[in-house]
Amino acid sequence: MWFWFALGSAVFAALTSILAKIGIEGVNSNLATALRTVVVVFMAWGMVFLTNTQDGIFDVSKKSWLFLILSGLATGASWLCYYKALQIGEASKVVPIDKLSVVLTLVLAFVFLHEKFTIHSAIGCLLIGAGTLLMVL
Numbered sequence: 577m578w579f580w581f582a583l584g585s586a587v588f589a590a591l592t593s594i595l596a597k598i599g600i601e602g603v604n605s606n607l608a609t610a611l612r613t614v615v616v617v618f619m620a621w622g623m624v625f626l627t628n629t630q631d632g633i634f635d636v637s638k639k640s641w642l643f644l645i646l647s648g649l650a651t652g653a654s655w656l657c658y659y660k661a662l663q664i665g666e667a668s669k670v671v672p673i674d675k676l677s678v679v680l681t682l683v684l685a686f687v688f689l690h691e692k693f694t695i696h697s698a699i700g701c702l703l704i705g706a707g708t709l710l711m712v713l
Contacts, residue, residue: 590671596659597667605659613655672711679704 600608624630636644654677661670679701686693 593662593667593671597662600659600663605663606656608663609652609655609659612659613652669712672708676705676708 596608596612658670658674661674682693682697682701685691686697
């Protein structure tokens with residue numbers, strides 16, 4: 577089941593890039609990020625209430641709060657950089673560089689989460705890196 581959600585994430589991320597590139601034309605990238613974020617907040621809380629999971633907020637540990645806040649800050653910084661890059665660059669070049677996050681995530685997961693880094697992972701990282709270079713040159 578995780579695969580289908582991950583695939584959905586990829587499809588929606590692709591749509592996000594194209595829709596954002598069109599939407600930020602003539603709009604300050606920081607303002608565009610803020611507007612998008614408001615929509616995401618309403619959508620996320622809508623899902624919480626739709627699935628009736630709002631009471632779980634009281635069960636979130638201090639550690640989880642800390643790391644979710646840090647993750648939110650990283651997301652915000654990522655979105656601000658992404659929208660500025662999209663505004664001044666071509667989507668076909670910005671998006672592949674943004675997707676280098678896959679390589680960085682694999683390395684960070686190996687270092688901090690002690691996940692397996694196999695020969696397949698290494699080859700995949702090299703191919704993604706090489707593919708990114710080919711697309712942006």
